[in-house]
Amino acid sequence: MSSTPPLLPRKSPRQRRSQLTVASLLEAAAQLLETQGLEGFNTNAVAERAGVGIGSLYQYFPSKDALTLALLEREAARFEADALAALEVPDGPAALRHLIRASVRQQLERAELARLLDEQEGRPELRAHLDKGRFGQLINTLLQRPGLPPQADAALAAADVAALIRGLVDGAGERRETDLAHLQCRVEAAVFGYLERAAAAARGLQGRECESGMRAGAAPA
Template sequence: MPRQSNSSPLKPRRAPSQPRSERMVAALLEAAAQVLESRGLEGFNTNAVAERAGVSIGSLYQYFPGKDALTIALMQRENERFYREALAALDHASGRAALDHLIGVAVRQQFARPRLARLLDVEESRPELRPALSDKASMRTLLAQILVRDGLPQQDDAALATRDLLAIIRALVDAAGEREETDISGLIRRVTAAVLGYLTMMSRGHAEGHAEPSAARPATKPATKMQQPVAEPARAVRKTAARSPKRT
């Protein structure tokens, strides 16, 4: 049976290779999610998860060395579910429709199990867990494929736009979760407005149309009193002298 290294407390002890073991791992992960939702981080531990799953603590330890490994696996499960749904964005012909699909999936995942999403966000911020988390390369690749499609403002730096937009989407969705918002359609509108606003402001055409002239001449300032010509009074005196009759 294939096994993974058990040198790290963040990795599963072994990967399921049979239907029975796959069902066991799935049951443990769902039990972990339910314990987090019902008891919070303070009540989250391996004993509670095993009890919720209806298995012995020894059975749990066959797959997970501790609660951090459970947390990592649960995060990966949620990320994989999100990516599978988000990947369907590429089925849409236009870039705008694909982008709408991606935003909708992000918002709906947050609202599907809001307490679980919030607690996993808290856990994901722990520095000791970050090395074990999968990177976001797949999501960056997906969004990059969407941004080059017709129907969206084209970007000079597509890689930068991809990173910025992922940060914008995540920030707005996570903030809504922290506030325990319930208006799905309202959040979708706000995220869409923020994303389209960024794409419009940073697009090639907008940047070219609002570029500042680089060689514009400075406006001519009116002459001050010290700069006014001083020759006029002298000419006036000469003219007056020329008209004066010569004395005999």
């Protein structure tokens, strides 16, 4: 009977040398995924590429899954640092464009790495350790900025916008797209188009059309 691989790090690097070792291991893991794919990704190969002994790797990462989770968290932290700069932009549309640009960069600048990590992120045992709620919270905050169409239900609109951005950029990654500007243009069109139409529906300009569409798409009782 197989046991679940441990996911949490054995210890946190406190000294500068330890921090550099962990950083080297994570970058080696990223490079292996990019060049060898999941088939060539294992702890021995990561340690060799990082130039450290396998014992040093296991001091911090008790399994390949623990290493994968740490790499997911590293990429999430890098994206969050880029995305949070949108909070410094007072204009709503410009702030939202910054967030979209950060999302596109995260997906396409290291496209193969992002694509493979997206696959791993879908595994329930890894996903349970990742906080996905902050993205929606950030969007909710940005939707309150001046210049954006006011939404009747900001939380629902933020959830929809988050789904739009994730769906479009993840789909582009799966198709191995490389044109950042083109993808950003499409994501902006989808997001701002949604916000305009949702705001119009809230004002009653398209309420009947939306209601009839929902009735038409509803399953029969």
